[in-house]
Amino acid sequence: MTKVPHDAVVFVGDGRKALFLRNEGDAQSLNLKAEAVFEHQSPATRMQGTDRPGRLSKGPHSGQRSAVESPNWHDIEEHRFTKQVAIAAEQLLRSGSAKMFVIVAPPRTLGELRMALHADVCRHVVAEIPKDLTKLPVWEIEKHLLEAPA
Structure with a gap:
């Protein structure tokens, strides 16, 4: 059983939506109340990237060229969103509104958050x-x- 102390902020999120919930109950009987909701609306790929992918030359006289892979705009936006959420968590800590955090996120997002969160x-x-x-x-x-293991 995961211990969520009284007054801890529970972050539940992925790369597109984030919830900050405060536990107003105790560790045995949770009472989560929403404090903030962040939702990122990522437009369709065709709306994000308008240029064709670039091309690279193999050498000055080879005459061979190859295409450069197009960026995944949704991944880029999810990464930016994760950074914004990390900044919001830091602001909660600095303002004194949060003393403890519990993070619930898919493994990939959890890894990105670990890198984005302030020490x-x-x-x-x-x-x-x-x-x-x-x-x-x-x-x-x-x-x-x-029900989650501690």
């Missing part, structure tokens, strides 16, 4: 759960947190 925030993370719970209602998130 001060990382010191206040009491648990990490590698799951995607962003599409679940709050009561189901509470249930998953109580």
Whole structure:
């Protein structure tokens, strides 16, 4: 069972949606209340990149050229969104609104968050759960947190 202390902020997110929930209950009976919701609307790929991919020459006289792979605009936007969420977590810590964090995110997002979070925030993370719970209602998130291994 994952311990979510009273007044801890539970971050539940992926690369497109993030919830900051505060535990107003205790570790045995969670009572999560939404504090902030971040949702990123990523436009269609055709709306994000308008230029054709570039081409590279193999050498000055070879006459061979190869195409450069197009960037994955959705991955780039998810990475930016993760950085924005990390900044929001730092602001919560600096303002004194949060003293402890529990992070619930898919493994890839969890890894990106670890790199994006400020060291001060990382010191206040009491648990990490590698799951995607962003599409679940709050009561189901509470249930998953109580069942998750510590």
